[in-house]
Amino acid sequence: MRAYRVTEIDISGIRKMFELAGEDVINLAIGEPDFPIPEEAKEAIYQALREDFTHYTSNKGIIELREALAEKLKKENGVDAGAEEIIITSGASEALHLAFQAFINNGEEVLIPNPGFVSYDPLVKLAQGKSVYYPLRFEDGFIPDIEDIKKRMSSKTKMIVLNSPSNPTGAVYPEEIIKAIAEIAEDYNALLVSDEVYEKIIYEGEHISPGAFSDNVITVNGFSKSYAMTGLRVGYLSAGDELLEEMLKVHQYIQASVNSTAQRAALAALGSKRFIENMVGELRERREIILKLLGGIERVRVNRAGGAFYVFADFSAYGDSQYLATELVRAGVVVTSGTAFGSLGEGFLRFSYATSRGNIKEGVGKLKGYLEDKI
Ligand SMILES: Cc1ncc(COP(=O)(O)O)c(C=O)c1O
Structure with missing residues (x-):
């Protein structure tokens, strides 16, 4: 029934993670700014x-x-x-x-x-x-x-x-x-x-x-x-x-x-030029918070990227990305497996900081709790 061209593609890995997420999870997988429009x-x-x-x-x-x-x-x-x-x-x-x-x-x-x-x-x-x-x-x-x-x-x-x-x-x-x-x-x-x-x-x-x-x-x-x-x-x-x-x-x-x-x-x-200034100002603060928190986790490599609202961090010391991301959902935090973005994303997790400072702290806290239990 299906056309050949749709058999070649699959539902996005990011959507699948959202489907797994329950009510109480902290979402660090969001690909959109959490600000109201101008x-x-x-x-x-x-x-x-x-x-x-x-x-x-x-x-x-x-x-x-x-x-x-x-x-x-x-x-x-x-x-x-x-x-x-x-x-x-x-x-x-x-x-x-x-x-x-x-x-x-x-x-x-x-x-x-x-x-x-x-x-x-x-x-x-x-x-x-x-x-x-x-x-x-x-x-x-x-x-x-x-x-x-x-x-x-x-x-x-x-x-x-x-x-x-x-x-x-x-x-x-x-x-x-x-x-x-x-x-x-x-x-x-x-x-x-x-x-x-x-x-x-x-x-x-x-x-x-x-x-x-x-x-x-x-x-x-x-x-x-x-x-x-x-x-x-x-x-x-x-x-x-x-x-x-x-x-x-x-x-x-x-x-x-x-x-x-x-x-x-x-x-x-x-x-509305001020809108961008305000939004980027807030994202800049959140970026510092998340980089510091992730940078403090043992055996994790963090890249200080200049733009967007993502940190693509190397968690390969903790195993397979998709497995880790799925386990983290169970631990109460949604992040995106690097493999959603291609084969070279293996070992990486993508964190979005387009969410509140409180969510960032709580989400990375849950991640740390999960990793500490594993060590
Ligand atoms: C790199 C990149 N290009 C394009 C898009 C699509 O954006 P739009 O909402 O304008 O369709 C996105 C959305 O996540 C993106 O990250």
């Missing part, structure tokens, strides 16, 4: 409803939002995209889907990070492409090694996926690495998909968009992380007009247009 965004939705702004919008998205994003991309990212070179999508998730559906042919290769965001490989498979993993190593601070990428390029390579700041590692890639990867993509006439959803959540380092120095880049971003708007499902992509037209065809038929009121909310959110 007040301006709420007000924009109420206003949109009062105006009956509840119909289809232009397929590409409301022009005011695309114009505001074109300005933002130019000013903050150095990406020269006009409003016509932007599509508003249903989250960054849809933007990634459009990029893969529009450009990957059967059997063509896509370089994706390992460990990397859970959706990349299934989305490549849905497009009937083939994932080729480039490793990210603890020893390198989870920054890609250019030689690893070069070695994996071939005449079959259609696309490279880059994600800085990274989920699950939090690593913020330096400019020279991003430039070098953009050059490799150009040399092989491959597309570079740059997933920048954590761009605003940076504590050390600087966000660099490859779209600032290369034309064959599809820049993917969204409002889920920067403005805590996960449930409103607004993302966007920008690319040169020829690339954009192909992705627009897919978007038109699978989505038509994004929720009209949510687009208004996104436009209002862009104007």
